[in-house]
Every structure is written in C-alpha cells, then in structure tokens.
Amino acid sequence: MPNSLEPGGFALNSTIGLSIVVVFGIVWIVFGWFIGRSNKTHEDFALAGRNVGFAFATATAMATWVTSNTTLVAPELTYQFGIWGMVGYSFAALGLILFAPLSSRIRELLPQGYTSGDFIRLRYGHWAWRIFIFISLVYAMGWLISLGMAGGILLQALSGLDYHIGMTAILFICVTYTLFGGLKAVIATDFIQAIIIIIGIVLVAFLLLSNSGLEPIHSHVSVEHPQLLSLLFPAAIMFLFNNVFFGLGEIFHSNVWWSRALAFRKKVAFKAFLLGGILWLPIPIVAGFVALAAPQLGIFPPSPDMVGPSVAAHVLGTFGAVVVFVVVFSALASSLDSLLAATSDFVTRDLYQKHLRPTASDTTLLKVNRRSIIGLGLVTWLFCLPQIATLGALLNFTGAFVASTIWPIVVGLYNPRLAGKWAAWAMALGTIVGLTFYFVVGFYVAALSSCAVSGLITWLGLKQSKTHFNWSALNEEESL
C-alpha cells in the first residue's frame, strides 16, 4: 500500500499544497478576466446574455452541484451514516432531475426575469417575497460559509496548512475571477472543472479499489463499526428522505439554478438539467465510498468532514493527494463562483434595485453587482474565521429553511389558485417547524419536517382559494 506521508502525518507538504492553490488561482483569474472582456451590459454579466448552449449548460449544472457537498460532505455522511449516507446523498441528483421541467416553465413564464426573487415577488406579492429573501440569504450565506470552510479543511487535511490560509486563498481566488468574468466566466470555468472532477473522481476510485480491495474494508467495518453497514440504522433511515427534500429545496429555490434556467437558451434548460442530474448521480457514491475505508486504515479524523481527502491521500500517497486536491479544489471553486455570482445578482436585483433604486441605470447595476461580490466574499470570510460547525451540520441547518419553499414554488409555477398569504405562511411556518426539529431531534429531520408543514399549508391554501392568478403578470417588461 503506497503511503508516503510527509512529516506531521500529512500526504503533502504545506508548500506543495499552497503552490497548487496559487497556480490554479492564477489560471482561473486570468481565464475569468479573458472571458469577461466581452461583458458589456448587466444582462451579459448576470445572465451570460441568456444564450448558453447545451454542452456548457449541462457541464455547469453538473459541476455546480458537485461541490463541497459531494466531495467532502458525501464522505462525511458515509462516515456517519454508512451505506445509507452515500446512497442517500446520491438521491440529491433528484433535485436537478426534477428541476428540469421547472426550468423550462421558468424560462417560459419569466422571459425578462433575473432572479428567483422576481418570481416570488410577482407571483405572491411583497410579504412572501421578503420571507423568501430571508430564506435565500440564510441559505446562500450557509452554503458560502461551508464552501469557504471546506477550502480551509481541504488544505489542512492534506497538507497540515493552517485552516485560515486555505480558506482565505480559495475565497480570494473565486471572488476575483467572478468579479472579472461574471456568469460567463463561472459557466466557462465550470465546463473545465466538470471535466477535471469526472476524470479525477474515477481515477481516485480506481486507484483505491486496486490498492485496498473491498474485502478487508468490509470485514473490518462489519466487526468494529457495524452500524455503517446496517440497512436498519435508525438515524440513517430518517436522513434518507430528509436529504432528498433538502436537495430539492436547495435547487428549487436558489437563484444559482434559476439564473441558469434564465441564462440557458430556450429548449436547452430541460435537457441540460436532466442530463446534469443523471451524470451527477454516481458521484457521491464514488466519493462517499472512500470513507468506509477509513477505520480499516486506522484513519480517525478530528472532524468527519476531513475523512474523504484524508483517506484518499493516505492510500494513494502524494500523487493521490495531488489528484484529490485538484478535484476537490475544482469542485469547491465551481460552486463558490456560481453562488457568488447568483447571490450578488439576487442582492443587486431584489435588495438594491427593487427596494432602494428602481430607476438605477444599467451601469449602476453592473457596479453594484460587482461590489456585492466583494461584499459577499468579505462577509463569508469573516464568518469562516471561527470554524463554527462541521460542514454537514452547517448545510443541514439551512435545510430547515429551503425545504419550506418546495411546495410554494412548484404549485406557484403551475397552479394559479394559490394566494400569496398562504405561500408566505407555508414558508414561514415550515422553516420554524424545521428548525425546531433540527434542535430537538437532529439535523437529519430538519428538511423533511419543514417540507411536510409547508406542504400542508400549501394544500390548505389551495382548498381555501378564491383567487386566480394572471400568468401574464410574470412577464415584467424591463428597461435596463
């Protein structure tokens, strides 16, 4: 078994780790600047001119969803929940697959739309919109923080480099190239990152299986950590559908996905999300599997979110560590840039333009959008400084918020009878109940309970309804 650990027990020395970050950082920033030269208007910057083709659309859908969630949290949840952890995590692909029909509907109903907030504002009115803004910002910040943290954890797990240096480096790089290139740079880098991710993950899994083998892993885990192989693991059974609804809530509400639906060419969105979801499905299983090898290899990380890179690096030696590093770094960057771009669009559109300056010019909006990217980067960095929770726990906290939006969005996109006040109550009460379950029972039931309550209120809203929404009100004429 190759195991060339550096002094200190890490697979890479910290200079190599930092050098990879610097080289990749320079490449992405120059690429972002190169792509961004053609951005002339706010629409170019925020929605890539609404003209993204099928190959880029599929790659960005898949690469954005392969994130710290997949490369770090899938092994974390496998380490905690065993078989169900990785299988359950792969079900998050259902989010992309079920978003495929929604995306074509979004493109059809909101030809001039910019953000998911636009839909909620026009469809449900101001109360529901403000609750939705709050939910979206909590989620976006939670995800941004988890991504920043993941950068620090990755470097620390592989090279022992201080967490704060890795975290600062990845945030700085992603903020800079998103700032230069906007959504065009994000989608173009996602395309390259998707190729790196697929090749890298397949390579790691192949090398791990040929070096370690399945049998020794299975016998050790079944004796020492039997629950990891048990199909009757109570917390894992609870987690299964919770994760499905968390994934659905993340994708259905987030502007990361709405901005893509609005940026893709007509008729491309449906196929791109469907194929992106199918391509994504096996990735958490491959990424999560490595965590099952940890006990047999005597690897007991300080925090479960460090298990994936630690095992891969331990088994595969320095070369494996470099591969893992490049893959996870690409995955983090592909999500962080997407989230920065989509959240800055959301802040510019829903907070600045629609609340403060409805008559702002295109140049002003472009300026505000860029400043929002810097501001979000800074706020994320500040929140990342104290490592407040594990990645899984932090992400699942936001599950209580986002799962409450699933029913109001699905019903709101197709059924004209749901009124705004019912959608507002569904999101607010769903979130409150989800948070209560998060603290009383565990993170693995937060999204499920939130979605159940929100669904019940949505159903009551439809039963009580006397309204009939006029779909043409969603086609807001813009003069940007």
Place this chain on the structure above:
Amino acid sequence: MSKARLWKVLLVSSVLFVFIASAASQELQLKGPPEPVTAGFFQLSFTGAENPRKVIIQRSVTADFTDITSHYSPMGHFNKLALSGFSSGEYYFRAQEQGHTSNIVVVSVQHHSLLQAFILFFIGAAMFVLLVATLVRYQLAKHASNIRRLHA
C-alpha cells in the same frame, strides 16, 4: 501578623496555586459526549498531551479495561477524533501517552427507535411520491393546454 508578612504569605500562596493549577492542567484528560448518542457517531478530545501524535485512545466494554477491544490514533497532530458506526450500548474510552493514562469516559449510544425512523421514512416517501405525481400532473396539463392553443 504584620502587613508585609501577610502580603508575602499571599504572594507565595498565589504562586503555589498557579503552579499546582498548571501541573493539574498538564494531566492527560479525555472528554466525550455528555449526553447519550442517538446516531452512533461522536467526537472524543483530549488535553494535556506532551505529543498528540503519541496518544492512543483505547476502547473497552468494561470500566476496568481488562479487555481492550480497539485502539485509535488521532490523525496528525490533532487532539480529537471522530468515531462512528457504533451499535446501542455503553463504551469505555481512555487515552494513553507513554505510560500516562487519562480519566475514563463512558459513551452511551442509544439509537432512535426503528419505529420512529420508519414513520419518518414513510412520511418522506409518501410526500416525495405526492410531489412527483403533482409535477407530472401539472406538466401533462400544461402540455395539453399547449396542444389546445396550437389547434385553436
């Protein structure tokens, strides 16, 4: 006792207190989850180790450690480790470093009941089926309406 003598006694006592307190803090101390663990995973941490890389955590099913079932080494220079996959029961842990042994930590693992887990599972499954059925119904209705519009 004169005032100066009183100050001297106080000063010596304080120095002694600080010395004893710092000596006590150097002892190897192991910490675990104070509450019963409901999901089979938990974190153990230790303080007072001279070299964390030489610390080994031992696990036993009895408090006297006559039968040590497993050994765990923390990763790198970290002073904590995450363990998972434990069945319901009580587990005893202690840390050792070059002849020094820590206090014993008892971790009680009490998984949620399977009934509770399956109730949530079936609620989730039912809600998911309902969501997919709703989406399919809406898509079919939209498709039919598009066809009607084309024919009109």
